[in-house]
Amino acid sequence: MYGLIDVGDWQTYVDLKTGLELDTGQPPMLAELLKNSPYPGDGEISVSWVRQTAERIISLYDPHWLMLTYTQPVFAQNTGLQPESLQPLHRRIINDILELCRSKAYETVIVMTGAKVPLKEEIINLPTTGLLETSPWGSALAGLSGAVPEDEEILLQQPYIKQVVSKTDILTKHPEADENFRYYLPDYCLVAADGYLFRGFNSHFPKKKTLADLCAASIPVYSTLGTPNHIRELYGIMKNALLNGKKVLLAVIEGYRADAAVPSGFHMCGNKDEWYSYAGLAQYLLLSSGKAFYETPYPPVYNRTKKKRETVYPFSGFFVSIPADTLGDLPGIRSAVVSSRSMIVHMAANADLAIECYCRDKSTMGTMAAIKQALASSLA
């Protein structure tokens, strides 16, 4: 997979696996597209960016499978947006998606992820010997690494921890788990009680929050392709539709209020396997490839004290390989992605072409296109 990175006044064309600059020229059409559609930032303005960029891609490439991701509700809530203002934002995004699907004849699947509830408390320190680790933004899911045997009892006594799952239990249940999964899996995975948020080692954003992520057992889904009971079914449903000649648009809208009404036309759909409620990378992989969290190389929580220098896919977050069997990689199916989520989606989808924002911490650094070699050659 190749990557074209645009930082505003300068572009570089790289092999996404090595990060090294390619000596072939970038496809001019793609260079123009990035130049003319720079990611405008995480505000509401980028809702239009997703739509406009999708329309450009449809006119350039007419993908059978088109994936769109929206993160604006997450950022809007992080900057204090209240529930009453969130609903119009959601409506606007949903209307945009439905309009696009109507005008371009796509079947529609919309998944709302990243449930949030009012914060009760942040869990910053645990009285354990093991180290509490979570995502940079804080999360309802955390890991404990470097644990000693006494830690388990301490964890079980904490009223704000809903579930404690040991590495041993996970790996006993899934002896076939990938080596990378086993290496990075912490000693314990911890699920916070509703309304509680873990902070800890590697927490980047120290601002106290008003909302907590929720490990949601079910999430709102809209589908013109039938009514799945669990999001794991969506992969098969979309695959069938594509193989039967239909065009399918999958949209993921991140950040909704679990305590608000489910948008009209949506139904609640299972989002949990065993103890784990899908979120982030694992959820994207489940949607795009039908793989459960334990079937991927990426554990739901990382033991980052063991972090090794990444030698492959330096612009692709935790990814160490291109996922196989994705909807983006179905033979004979043209596929594309437009994403306002950085790093994850171009890999999770493994589509022919992906246009994403490129962000680090809180800053938008530019726009990136990921393109399969074959398509790059044909566009050159």
Next chain:
Amino acid sequence: MNCNYCEWRCSLTRGEGRCRMYTFKDGVIQEKYPFTWSRCQAEEIEKVPIFHFLPDERILQLGSFNCNASCAYCMNASIAEPQQELATFVLQPEQVVTLAKRGQYKIIHFGINEVTVSLPSALKIAALARQNGILTGCSTNGFLTEEAAAAAAAAFDFFNLSLKSLQDSFYRQHLGLPTVAPVLRNIRYLAQHTHLEITTPITKDNEGEIPALAAWLASVNKKIPWHLFRLLPAHKLEHAAPPAVMTLVNTVTALEDKPYYIYIGNFVGSKWVNTHCRHCGETVITRLSDGACGARLQANYLKQDLCPHCGSRQDIVVEVNKCTA
């Protein structure tokens, strides 16, 4: 009683000082929030950026909060000038060192915000780290007093110092600091006493100063690595455009009087973060810029600290004896 950690030398008799981190109590200057951090994370040393000291080493990075400056374009304003309550945590020196040992980090780095505002905590951790064979370093704006700079130089093994300009007017207007003079004094001092690398955030307001900055740094020591950051202005200047990449590259290419090692980064995909042997010009270390701050090491071709092409010694610390973790 005046605080002697930075050149504001605030009177603490009736307050907490400009950075709000120190107080005068029981006859001594005390930290208000000792060993209190807003961030503790795993990183690579190149991300600081530090390119010429133990390449490829993992670091345990600690940051506190608040600052003694108020940069208009600050990338970390939510930590340096927090307007809302922060989620902080306490890690005592023993806990930090235990964490470093458990994660097999050879280096603890104080960064994210200005180390000066939590200097006593950082110095105590550095002392305990050294007893345990762990190295320490820090990032600073360099506005320390002479005595604080001396204490820090004795305690830490490396510094990344951010020199923003040579002009007092720039420091006043963009950083809220009265003068650059102590920063320049401290650079001269630190260059003689410890491993020092300099970062200069470049905006459209100081890109014209690159030749003067290069000449001044070269006059101190040409071996000091210099990191030019194409700054994405944030905070009060978030709508300002960053400087153009090729303008920076062309300006640096045209420099005559300059340090040996100039890196241009802080944007994704930068091709100007590799180290070349200053004797034969061959590439000795390649790095990859994934965006914010420094870079990540891609390949290290050094033979110990020698150029694999011409065999000459490189200006890169590849081994520190006291490091045993």
